[in-house]
Amino acid sequence: MSDPNKVPAAKSASSQSKFGWVKWFRVLVALVVVVAIVYTAIKARGQLQENNFNFRRVGWGWWVSALACYVAAMAFSCLFWHRVLLAFGQRPRLLDSYLAFFASQLGKYIPGKAMVVVIRTDLIRGDDVKTGPAAASVFVETLTWIFVGSAIASLLLIFRFRDQLVLQITAGLLTIAAGVLTWPPIFRAIALKVGGVGGRKIVKTFEGLDLKTMSYGWGLMTLGWCLNGLSLWLVLRGLPGTNVTIADYPLALACVSLATVAGFVSLLPGGIGVREVVMIPFLGARFGSVNAIVGAVVIRIVWLAAELMTSGIIYLMRRIGKGN
Numbered sequence: 383m384s385d386p387n388k389v390p391a392a393k394s395a396s397s398q399s400k401f402g403w404v405k406w407f408r409v410l411v412a413l414v415v416v417v418a419i420v421y422t423a424i425k426a427r428g429q430l431q432e433n434n435f436n437f438r439r440v441g442w443g444w445w446v447s448a449l450a451c452y453v454a455a456m457a458f459s460c461l462f463w464h465r466v467l468l469a470f471g472q473r474p475r476l477l478d479s480y481l482a483f484f485a486s487q488l489g490k491y492i493p494g495k496a497m498v499v500v501i502r503t504d505l506i507r508g509d510d511v512k513t514g515p516a517a518a519s520v521f522v523e524t525l526t527w528i529f530v531g532s533a534i535a536s537l538l539l540i541f542r543f544r545d546q547l548v549l550q551i552t553a554g555l556l557t558i559a560a561g562v563l564t565w566p567p568i569f570r571a572i573a574l575k576v577g578g579v580g581g582r583k584i585v586k587t588f589e590g591l592d593l594k595t596m597s598y599g600w601g602l603m604t605l606g607w608c609l610n611g612l613s614l615w616l617v618l619r620g621l622p623g624t625n626v627t628i629a630d631y632p633l634a635l636a637c638v639s640l641a642t643v644a645g646f647v648s649l650l651p652g653g654i655g656v657r658e659v660v661m662i663p664f665l666g667a668r669f670g671s672v673n674a675i676v677g678a679v680v681i682r683i684v685w686l687a688a689e690l691m692t693s694g695i696i697y698l699m700r701r702i703g704k705g706n
Contacts, residue, residue, distance in 0.1 A: 444620030469590030529560035530603035611635030
């Protein structure tokens with residue numbers, strides 16, 4: 383008589399093989415992310431050296447505050463993503479959501495944006511979170527972030543920068559596209575079509591994505607974008623030789639929202655080059671070309687440092703928690 387508790391050898395070997403592939407895949411992803419981050423940092427350093435930037439005259443307190451603002455902005459986005467997971471019937475721990483969210487931000491420094499979805503889904507999935515809903519939730523959070531950022535950019539361009547017609551049209555189209563894709567009935571219809579045979583079961587999972595959940599996200603994302611604008615304003619405030627006042631905040635908010643959204647749409651690693659092309663003309667008209675270039679480069683470095691630091695801290699907290 384066979385032992386019912388005995389795992390078949392073939393099944394056990396298959397599981398070990400699958401685990402091995404997953405392990406090596408994660409190592410490969412980590413290596414690619416490290417290379418992409420190092421490349422970004424080296425390129426940013428070179429740009430600063432080209433402009434003879436003197437770090438000794440920097441207002442470091444302003445830059446530390448800029449870093450804190452960015453962390454807070456991303457925390458708002460993570461809260462919405464966590465809420466979407468709950469709406470999809472998943473049960474992640476908040477600390478795990480934060481780790482997966484901040485670690486996945488490093489994936490945007492790899493060409494394309496798929497790696498963000500891959501990293502975040504891989505880190506959050508488990509007994510309490512299924513792969514399908516996890517991946518779908520990333521798309522909802524990301525498109526909502528783009529929708530709110532584009533809407534803010536559109537309004538600021540219309541009321542404060544009326545001569546930028548091309549940018550107004552671009553931001554408006556992005557607002558419409560992202561808003562339509564995340565509108566709950568349309569999102570469920572897309573899920574039904576993509577889901578195929580199992581579509582109706584998938585749509586049932588996504589029924590929790592209602593107007594109340596999206597309204598919660600719109601509010602959090604608005605706060606997050608405002609903090610991102612403040613982050614750029616603080617970076618500019620810390621640059622030597624700039625006369626930054628509170629009246630410059632709308633300019634900073636318009637720059638950061640439009641540049642970030644444009645960088646996302648470009649699919650380039652971290653939007654590198656695209657963000658600067660958008661930011662520098664806006665900032666240069668007010669602060670001069672050198673300060674505009676330095677400000678655009680430094681905000682990238684500050685945000686990258688925030689992502690690395692926060693991911694590391696949360697990872698250590700989770701390891702300590704598991705150790706206890």
